[in-house]
Amino acid sequence: MPAGSRASTGHEPAPLVVDIKRHSLEDGPGIRSVVFFKGCSLRCCFCQNPETQAPYPxxxxxxxxxxxxxxxxxxxxxxxxxxxxxxxxxxxxxxxxxxxxxxxxxxxxxxxGVSYTPEALAEVLLRDRHFYAHSGGGITLSGGEPTLFPGYLERLLRLVKAEGVHVALETGGYFDDYETFRDRVLPYIDLVDISLKLADPAAHRAVTGKSNQIILANLRRLAREPRVRVEASIPLVAGITATRDNFAGLIDILHEAGIRTVRLLPYNPLGVHMAASLGRPTPAAPGSFMTPAEHTAACGMFAELMAHAVPRDAQPDRPKGDRP
Ligand code: SF4
Ligand code: SF4
The missing domain is CATH 3.30.70.20 (Alpha-Beta Plaits)
Known part of the structure; x- marks a missing residue:
């Protein structure tokens, strides 16, 4: 692995990798390798992995x-x-x-933050191709925000796809140039999991540093793409995202876009501790996990709102975080 040799792709800054999680049973179907890229346009106060936010080491x-x-x-x-x-x-x-x-x-x-050429990263990811093939798994691009690096991803995914590997993308949806993403990255993607936080643009800006307008525009365009499967994730953060008003707003957005598979992700306060380890101020996020009762209540509220928002003949898949 060529750590230290920056893998530049034209004028695009080369990404750094925070971690490669092998043999994951999360982040998509089957057994997967998950690449966490470094760099994100959002600054969510409840970010679980704040070490992925800045693009530099x-x-x-x-x-x-x-x-x-x-x-x-x-x-x-x-x-x-x-x-x-x-x-x-x-x-x-x-x-x-x-x-x-x-x-x-x-x-x-x-x-x-470690630098890989696309070729070196593909070689690491393809070591587990037999696990992917036997489990219906593949690789997942995560972060951070992988879409910040379309030229790099195109080179990486061309190599991975040549081996027939399933590719999932976890994105916050905040990228300016949809056409470049569509032309250079999307042809290699099988599954997109877009993370939605807050429905209200002003609240979204207050909590993430950016309005959600670009995200929602990208969500609608993604949902109209004919080949790729699009799902959504919502982090459950008490008092921030996990409120009745926000759930109702997000469900309207999902309903309008026609997205029917939603994952409700339990909040993990590890990000608060990581922020301290990075020498950053304490973020305005809860310092503890939701209790099981709080989690169940949040999932139940979401499921109830979702059932009422969608016609009976087109009800959504049950949220995977739900615990009846
Ligand atoms: S603390 Fe000193 S040695 Fe360590 S990264 Fe900073 S400048 Fe370099
Ligand atoms: S003093 Fe602590 S931080 Fe410094 S090298 Fe030794 S173990 Fe590491």
Whole structure:
């Protein structure tokens, strides 16, 4: 794997990969490999993986793993490591060179973001092609926002598709150039899972940093594409997305677009802890999981609203997060 050699694709910035999750039973049908790209246009306060937001490499610090050996202090060329600091790294000084992470013996300091050429990434993903074939699985592009890199994806997916692998895309739907996406990426995609957060544009901007107008326009265009299957996911965040008004608004949007498969995703507060490890301010998101009772109530409310919104002869698939 050619870490460090940036895989540039013309004028498009080359993506970094945060993680490759192999043998996943989530993120699409069958056994899958999931690629988490780094870089996203949204800044959702409840983001579960805030390390995927910025497109550049970052240093993540797990303070409780520190052995106090001092190797990082000696190695840092900018004097940006101070073991007396609560977060160890002085982010104002640090230029993210990752020298400290290379010498740290306990992975207290880690560099997030690895560069792969499309060919190298395809080679990694195709190692599990037999699992995909036997399970009805494939690969899933996730993030972050994979659609920020259409030229890279085109090169990657041409190689993957040549082996007959099923490809799913998880997207927040926020990309400006639908035509480029349609022409260069969509021909290789079998399943799109678009994440919807808030129905109201102003509320969406307040919580994610951007209005949802581009997302909804892309959703409608995607839903009209003849070949690709389009599904939706909604993160369940108490007091933010999981409200009756928001559910009703999102259901109207889904109904209008003709999308009938919806996944309700339980909120995971890991993102709050990761934000601290990245040296960022604490996000305005819940610090704990929903209780089972809260989750059941939210799913029940969504199912009830969905049933009322859709004619009886065209009822949606039951939300997969529902627990009757
Ligand atoms: S990433 Fe580089 S500059 Fe930043 S703390 Fe580590 S060694 Fe120092
Ligand atoms: S090198 Fe790692 S374990 Fe050692 S003091 Fe630095 S952060 Fe702690």
């Amino acid at each position: 970052e240093i993540v610090v797990a303070v409780d793993r520190c052995l106090r050996c001092g190797l990082c202090v000696a190695a840092c060329p900018l004097g940006a490591v101070d073991l007396q600091r609560p977060g160890i790294v002085d982010r104002a000084r640090c230029d993210r060179c990752a020298v400290c992470a290379e010498v740290c013996p306990n992975r207290t300091l880690r560099r997030i």
